[in-house]
Amino acid sequence: MTVRAAIVVTGTEVLTGRIQDLNGPWLADRLLELGVELAYVTQCGDRADDIEAQLRFLADQGVDLIITSGGLGPTADDLTVATVARFAGRELLLDGPLEVRIAEILRTLMAGRDGVDFEAVMAANRKQAMVPAGAEILDPVGTAPGIVLSPTGDGPTVVVLPGPPRELQPMWSRAVETLAVQQAISGRTEYRQETVRMFGLAESGLADTLREAESRIDGFSGLEITTCLRRGELEIVTRYEPPAAGAYAALIDLLRDRHRTELFSTDGALVDDQVAALLAGRRFATAESCTAGLLAARIADRAGSSAYLVGGVVSYSNEAKVELLGVDAALIDEHGAVSEPVARAMAEGALARFDADTAVGITGIAGPGGGSAEKPVGTVCFGVALSGRPTLVRTLRLPGDRSDVRERSTTVAMHMLRNELLSLPPD
Amino acid sequence: MTVRAAIVVTGTEVLTGRIQDLNGPWLADRLLELGVELAYVTQCGDRADDIEAQLRFLADQGVDLIITSGGLGPTADDLTVATVARFAGRELLLDGPLEVRIAEILRTLMAGRDGVDFEAVMAANRKQAMVPAGAEILDPVGTAPGIVLSPTGDGPTVVVLPGPPRELQPMWSRAVETLAVQQAISGRTEYRQETVRMFGLAESGLADTLREAESRIDGFSGLEITTCLRRGELEIVTRYEPPAAGAYAALIDLLRDRHRTELFSTDGALVDDQVAALLAGRRFATAESCTAGLLAARIADRAGSSAYLVGGVVSYSNEAKVELLGVDAALIDEHGAVSEPVARAMAEGALARFDADTAVGITGIAGPGGGSAEKPVGTVCFGVALSGRPTLVRTLRLPGDRSDVRERSTTVAMHMLRNELLSLPPD
Numbered sequence: 001m002t003v004r005a006a007i008v009v010t011g012t013e014v015l016t017g018r019i020q021d022l023n024g025p026w027l028a029d030r031l032l033e034l035g036v037e038l039a040y041v042t043q044c045g046d047r048a049d050d051i052e053a054q055l056r057f058l059a060d061q062g063v064d065l066i067i068t069s070g071g072l073g074p075t076a077d078d079l080t081v082a083t084v085a086r087f088a089g090r091e092l093l094l095d096g097p098l099e100v101r102i103a104e105i106l107r108t109l110m111a112g113r114d115g116v117d118f119e120a121v122m123a124a125n126r127k128q129a130m131v132p133a134g135a136e137i138l139d140p141v142g143t144a145p146g147i148v149l150s151p152t153g154d155g156p157t158v159v160v161l162p163g164p165p166r167e168l169q170p171m172w173s174r175a176v177e178t179l180a181v182q183q184a185i186s187g188r189t190e191y192r193q194e195t196v197r198m199f200g201l202a203e204s205g206l207a208d209t210l211r212e213a214e215s216r217i218d219g220f221s222g223l224e225i226t227t228c229l230r231r232g233e234l235e236i237v238t239r240y241e242p243p244a245a246g247a248y249a250a251l252i253d254l255l256r257d258r259h260r261t262e263l264f265s266t267d268g269a270l271v272d273d274q275v276a277a278l279l280a281g282r283r284f285a286t287a288e289s290c291t292a293g294l295l296a297a298r299i300a301d302r303a304g305s306s307a308y309l310v311g312g313v314v315s316y317s318n319e320a321k322v323e324l325l326g327v328d329a330a331l332i333d334e335h336g337a338v339s340e341p342v343a344r345a346m347a348e349g350a351l352a353r354f355d356a357d358t359a360v361g362i363t364g365i366a367g368p369g370g371g372s373a374e375k376p377v378g379t380v381c382f383g384v385a386l387s388g389r390p391t392l393v394r395t396l397r398l399p400g401d402r403s404d405v406r407e408r409s410t411t412v413a414m415h416m417l418r419n420e421l422l423s424l425p426p427d
Numbered sequence: 428m429t430v431r432a433a434i435v436v437t438g439t440e441v442l443t444g445r446i447q448d449l450n451g452p453w454l455a456d457r458l459l460e461l462g463v464e465l466a467y468v469t470q471c472g473d474r475a476d477d478i479e480a481q482l483r484f485l486a487d488q489g490v491d492l493i494i495t496s497g498g499l500g501p502t503a504d505d506l507t508v509a510t511v512a513r514f515a516g517r518e519l520l521l522d523g524p525l526e527v528r529i530a531e532i533l534r535t536l537m538a539g540r541d542g543v544d545f546e547a548v549m550a551a552n553r554k555q556a557m558v559p560a561g562a563e564i565l566d567p568v569g570t571a572p573g574i575v576l577s578p579t580g581d582g583p584t585v586v587v588l589p590g591p592p593r594e595l596q597p598m599w600s601r602a603v604e605t606l607a608v609q610q611a612i613s614g615r616t617e618y619r620q621e622t623v624r625m626f627g628l629a630e631s632g633l634a635d636t637l638r639e640a641e642s643r644i645d646g647f648s649g650l651e652i653t654t655c656l657r658r659g660e661l662e663i664v665t666r667y668e669p670p671a672a673g674a675y676a677a678l679i680d681l682l683r684d685r686h687r688t689e690l691f692s693t694d695g696a697l698v699d700d701q702v703a704a705l706l707a708g709r710r711f712a713t714a715e716s717c718t719a720g721l722l723a724a725r726i727a728d729r730a731g732s733s734a735y736l737v738g739g740v741v742s743y744s745n746e747a748k749v750e751l752l753g754v755d756a757a758l759i760d761e762h763g764a765v766s767e768p769v770a771r772a773m774a775e776g777a778l779a780r781f782d783a784d785t786a787v788g789i790t791g792i793a794g795p796g797g798g799s800a801e802k803p804v805g806t807v808c809f810g811v812a813l814s815g816r817p818t819l820v821r822t823l824r825l826p827g828d829r830s831d832v833r834e835r836s837t838t839v840a841m842h843m844l845r846n847e848l849l850s851l852p853p854d
Contacts, residue, residue, distance in 0.1 A: 013653050053488055074630065311742050317737045317781075320737055320738030324780065367730070
């Protein structure tokens with residue numbers, strides 16, 4: 001049976017494109033995992049009439065589940081709960097225990113801040129304790145509670161969640177466990193979803209392989225495949241019903257066969273996950289010029305990275321390369337700051353300065369200025385140094401603008417590092 | 428008069444979040460510039476019934492203009508034109524000259540490629556030359572033509588554009604010039620839009636001030652205000668018609684009066700813009716522990732930053748703090764790595780090591796581990812050192828998860844840096 005859902009993202013700042021909506025795509029993934037078909041994602045402004053009209057439209061379309069995000073704050077333009085109540089024909093009631101709970105949260109948040117009038121803040125936040133009659137309350141992660149509203153008549157179940165992703169995501173997990181949501185999604189088709197990642201393959205190369213797969217693999221039509229380029233990597237997501245598992249296995253075999261060097265993940269793991277695992281027990285350091293700390297920050301993004309990340313140098317100026325990393329100034333004079341000898345010296349300098357056993361050096365021209373005929377914008381040199389081995393160096397020309405080149409450089413560095421660490425003999 | 432528009436983005440890859448929609452935000456900006464109010468941006472999959480239902484809903488809501496993107500390709504799941512024709516009650520007709528034009532484009536594209544059956548490609552692309560009766564054709568930028576359909580009865584004007592942004596954008600410019608679109612948006616109101624930014628103010632504090640503004644400022648209801656939290660800052664965007672300019676000026680006066688220290692931008696400039704201007708002619712360096720390069724990377728994000736960014740040290744380990752920044756190991760033993768004395772020593776160490784005149788030190792506990800009762804997760808110490816001045820230090824407790832704490836720390840550092848630089852006597 002097909003169970004259909006829709007997402008309504010509220011907020012003028014999202015509608016007008018000033019803030020990128022992260023909740024629609026995230027919730028879309030969660031619905032996909034649940035085997036629920038997504039009919040629409042609609043963004044609308046903080047206007048009650050527009051939100052209510054959209055809810056009525058979705059109910060008329062017979063969707064089983066509506067999820068809203070945003071509009072739960074204390075200000076007057078936060079009106080999602082009142083609008084959902086009107087849509088469902090429910091009265092708004094002050095929930096006493098919830099008001100106490102929100103007061104506790106605010107008291108903790110404001111502890112130690114001077115000059116805050118607690119009563120004024122509580123008055124502003126009282127509206128967050130108003131909930132539609134009969135609604136199930138989802139405890140706040142920030143200060144805004146969510147609600148789950150079971151259907152009125154044959155209407156949809158409505159889940160109301162706050163806008164900030166770090167609040168919405170855990171609250172969605174709780175919403176899914178409620179009886180109202182479980183009833184709305186009962187009887188759905190079971191789907192599996194698998195993710196494969198590749199690096200260094202053009203989209204058209206993958207398209208060729210998929211055409212071959214279509215003609216060679218029995219039951220290929222049972223695989224719903226979407227591909228996209230993300231951070232310089234190709235991500236291939238396949239959704240299928242359990243009987244198509246054989247066709248999926250055949251697809252993976254074909255991808256492995258055709259793209260052995262490019263395929264780096266068949267279990268959804270990111271290169272960041274793989275590098276983190278490979279760095280365990282090691283001492284890692286960075287020497288960054290054009291990326292200016294992005295690689296170190298990417299490595300440090302994982303909890304627990306302090307076990308292997310010793311530190312790094314952002315050597316933006318030539319003096320910093322010489323003074324802090326011990327790069328020979330003559331090397332810079334002879335080859336230029338963006339060159340393989342300098343990338344090598346930076347990586348080896350980081351190895352020495354941080355007493356590390358693994359280091360990466362990056363030096364490049366991110367643009368928009370600084371390019372030349374010989375070294376155009378996008379030219380980036382990489383060095384990967386492992387103690388006791390010759391340092392690997394490589395030069396690439398990366399596409400895109402300043403921000404693309406810097407971001408893409410960290411991805412290239414992650415893959416070079418992964419390959420070098422994988423090539424080490426086992427202990 | 429308010430002219431309202433809606434955007435319908437089609438494509439299962441967008442709906443499921445595999446591909447980020449860039450057309451909705453881009454078109455939203457263009458509509459804003461035209462003074463057209465945007466009611467909805469809806470993403471729907473490649474399903475004719477869903478698309479048609481959404482078009483009917485929007486027509487029922489009385490929108491004057493609908494813009495669709497995507498679904499114009501040669502494959503079977505590209506069905507926007509046929510769906511729009513059915514919605515408008517128009518027959519689909521083969522446009523002879525358009526078919527010839529598409530053939531020319533394809534012949535050019537395929538020139539030099541081997542093994543392509545031109546007739547087969549043309550057959551697949553013939554459907555792209557089928558247009559609703561009475562439609563105005565927008566010449567293709569890629570291979571897909573767009574169309575503009577003037578209203579049937581009192582319905583909306585519909586503009587149908589291809590999905591790839593580099594095709595959609597120039598074709599939108601042509602669409603705006605057509606008579607049907609000009610008629611749809613004639614009589615629209617002129618709007619102004621202004622942005623104010625604050626730092627260090629809670630949303631509820633702003634809500635109080637806005638309530639006061641509502642009761643004190645004549646014509647306040649003519650201001651359409653949206654507020655949002657972004658990177659730890661409050662962004663307040665106000666849209667108004669020219670006669671409400673006086674009310675807007677009164678609002679700014681009130682904000683300045685109530686939140687002098689928190690209000691840092693009334694012209695939309697980001698703190699990054701302001702810091703970049705203040706750093707001109709200086710030599711800036713960073714010393715980062717928990718942010719591990721994020722601050723240096725944020726500074727380097729601007730083109731031209733190499734004029735003032737000398738470099739930085741990511742001193743993730745204590746040894747790195749001692750070896751590379753010259754922090755006294757006894758200081759770490761006595762106060763802990765996350766302490767104001769260490770933040771001060773890091774900033775001053777960066778000043779010395781990079782021969783800089785401006786430096787920031789950041790050391791904190793980003794979590795999830797590493798917190799204690801005395802120094803819980805989110806505790807971050809900052810030091811801002813300007814040569815010839817006592818170093819400013821401060822400790823904050825920042826909310827959120829690891830990634831929030833690290834990101835927020837860079838924003839705090841930017842504001843501390845801005846304030847210190849602003850407090851310098853003029854040259």
